[in-house]
Amino acid sequence: MWRRIIYHPEVNYALRQTLVLCLPVAIGWMLGHLQNGLLFSLVPACCNNAGLDTPHKRFFKRLIVGGCLFAFSSFLIQYAGAEGVPLPLILLVMALLLGVTGEISPLHARLLPASLIAAIFTLSLAGRMPMWQPPLLYILGTVWYGAFNWFWFRLWKEQPMRETLSLLYRELADYCEAKYSLLTRLTDPQTALPPLLARQQKAVDLINTCYQQMHMLSASRDSHYQRLTRAFQVALDLQEHIAVSLHQPEEVQKLVEQSHAEAVIRWNAQTIAARLRVLADDILYHRFPERFTMEKQLQALEKISRQHPDNPVGHFCYYHFSRIARVLRTQRPLYRRDLMADRQRRLPLLPALKNYLSLKSSALRTAARYAVMLAFASSLALFFNLPKPYWVLMTVMFVSLNGYSATRVRIQHRALGTLAGLAIAAVTLGLHAPESWILLVMLLITLVSYLFIRKFYGWATVGFTVTAVYTLQLLSLNGAQFLLPRLMDTIMGCLIAFGGMIWLWPQWQSGLMRQNAHDALEAYQEALQLLLGNEQDAVKLAYQRMRVNQAHNALFNSLHQAMQEPAFNSRYLADMQLWVTHSQFIVEHINAMTILAREHTMLTPSLAERYLQSCEIALQRCQQRLEYDGPDSGSNVLDAPEDFHQGPVTILERHIKRILGHLSVMHTISSLTWSQRPQHGQWLSRKLRKSQ
Structure with a gap:
């Protein structure tokens, strides 16, 4: 019972944050300096916003940088105020000056709002204590915050990564259960796919978080993380096999009418989901997993696939469920990946400053937004004669x-x-x-x-x-x-x-959808070049598959947020939703092809080259349709050739043909959708510009 309390993510987080805040207050109260203790407890709010409690191999370096920025901001706002500089101008300059941190890395970007919060806190202290005291308070407070969190993470080693892995296993369980429990009701993509897309996105986002944590902690080189690294490899295998889909609703309906396949498939899916939830708890609460088998479920599914050899649904489900069962039984990945280091963008200060001075810099826009809002708010306060x-x-x-x-x-x-x-x-x-x-x-x-x-x-x-x-x-x-x-x-x-x-x-996310769609098509092209090329490098295939999933998730996230934004064309968004649906089909086909490539189920070099040419032509047509606002001639020199391969169609060819079919539909949708886009701002741009 105590494990469920002490290791629970919300309880563990709440205990850590409460202790780091309240211990200085308790010490100050016992020593008769309660006010100093209360002031000291304000510093962790800045550290929390700066992400200084994130476990990192450069943990102490980030603490030093953060504490120095807090102290600098505190001193600057006091000194400039004492010299008579207006508060709006101080905040404007400070936000633009500190905004360069956003160009160094996403984690460094959190130092901007945290430093501004430190400066704003100092406003309430100005005039009540000497000018040197607030900066010293921030330095000592950051030291306390860093020392406490370092001790906490030493005490609860691996806990952040355990929490993420536990959430990932639970999300995979929910995704598997939702995908196969209502098999006959998932025939209409417009109603069935959006909930599944949301679950798939959460799973891939958690996988990306695990990659980042491994990179920040150097977990792949730390022996303490070996079990968690193996659990992450297992999760990648599970996500591969759960995420693939057959997309033949008529065959599914036929098999369901001819047998009790729906109940058997649901039985397998629920058994897998239940096991994944148990493993999620085992990872979180530091328990060794018990033995597991699902032979009866697989035997029932194998029997259905033998009774209906012409129907691909039974073979498809048995193939993927049997491999999922093997992974869950052995607790070892089907394939040992070389977990490539996270390609997190991190620039030195001078190159980051050069990028920051460009008008296309998103960090500059974010800093300028903060600067203008704070300057306006402080000007309004001066107008109403608010002292602090x-x-x-x-x-x-x-x-x-x-x-x-x-x-x-x-x-x-x-x-x-x-x-x-x-x-x-x-x-x-x-x-x-x-x-x-x-x-x-x-x-x-x-x-x-x-x-x-x-x-x-x-x-x-x-x-x-x-x-x-x-x-x-x-x-x-x-x-x-x-x-x-x-x-x-x-x-x-x-x-x-x-x-x-x-x-x-x-x-606006609706304005970013076209760029995200273009980036997704580019990721699909790179994946197909690896899959149908001369050499299939398993390490590159595994990493590229995740890039494909992440690119599609960025597109889906843009669509999801755009549908909540005000005053945009609903027909444009409805057509883009259909485009994203077909994009999801392509992602799942690439997932399945990656598995086949690793098992050496490939085509002859000449046939693979011709299929690759067809896919590249179809992808380029879709990209052209997104990139240029012009009439579609209907006949294009890049039109895909006719079906040139006669004879038995392999599993890999079936996936490629469906990808070509989805790209054809996406090209048609793009031609219709672009004419319905909002007629203002960046949507009037005829040529797509690469985002910086």
Whole structure:
């Protein structure tokens, strides 16, 4: 029982965050310096936003960089303010100056909002202590935060990677069960595929997270991670075999009518899903897996495939389920991959600065968005004569996320959570409870809030608002006077962040779909060149297969977010949804072909070359249709040739022919969809430009 409590991801995270916040407060209270302890506990908020609690092989280097940036931001805003520089100008310059971190790497990009939050915190401290004290507070606070997290991760070694792997196994279980449990109802791609696509995307995103964690921890070279590395290899095999599809609904329906195949396939899928959930718990709670077999289920499926030799569905399911069962039984991967290092983009400072000074830099746009929003918010505060507008600036920082949909949801949760939290604080402040009871209740509220923050941000905001009001009460004994101004500041900050996300260089996902579709087609072409080329390198095939899945997921994510954005053409998005559906079919065929290539089920060189030429022609036609806004002549010199191969069709050829069929449909959809695109902004560009 204690394993389920102490190793549970939410409990483990909540304990870590609560202790790192509350231990300085407890020590300060016992030593009679409660206010210093409360101020010291503010620093972890900056460290959390900077991602300094992420396990990394350069953990201490990142702590040093983060602490120096926090101290620099704190000193700069005090010194410039003392010299009479207007606050809007200070925040504008600071955001643009620190924005270069976004060009170094995605993890370094989190230092920008964290450093701005450190500067905004300093606004509330300016005038109450010497100028050197807030920077020193940030340096010591970062040292405490780093030392505590280093000790925690030494104590709970491997726990971050165990949590990700456990989530991956659970997602694969849900995906397998959803895919095969309702076999006869999955005949209409328009209704059946979107839920499966969402599950497939979550699985591939978790695989990408595992790759990043292995890269950041150098797990492939650390003996402590050998079992987890093998579990990850097993998960890659499982994802390969679960993600493939036959896509012959008429054959499925025929087999179901002629036999009890649906019940048998569902039995196999549910057995696999149940085993995957058990393995997910075993990984998370440090248990050795028990013996497993599913011989009866496979025998029933094999019997159906023998009774109906002309129907490919039974053979298809038996082939993939038998290999999944072997992996689950032996707990060893079918194929030992050389887990290639994550190709995470990381630039030195000078090349990053050169890229940052380009108008095409996304890091520059993000920094400029923060700069303008903070400058506007501080100007508005000066207009209304607010002496220290730190709450409105903090609200802008906390609710501003990448993407319209994420920011809108965060704003709703933040505003409603703050309103409820202020109401609760207003009622409880009149009770005049003793200081010891207040601190104990704040400890419990902090723990409960961190338990819910990942899934229910609004409820967590309620708790954090209550603790923030009581922190102000303990620091200055006038928390009740802050209730109404803080509510108005929260609403003002949410409105500024929402306006900034809509009008300040927004990255509308519907505008990125064309580029993402082009990138997906390019990834498919590279995969087919490896699959149908002269030499099939298993390591490159495995890595390219994941790149194909990731490229398609980026496209699907763009579509999903675009459908929630305001004022866009619904017909355009509906046609793109159909395009993405056929793209998913191609991904699953490439998954299946990768498995066949590894088992040396290939074509003759001349036949493979001709099929590759046909696929490249079809892919180039689709790319041309996305790249140029012009009339389609109907006859193209790059038209795919007729079926030139006569005789028995192999399994690999069947996949290639279906890929060609999907590309033909995608070309037709592109011709219709592009004329229905929104007629403004970047959608008017006739020629596709490569994203930087």
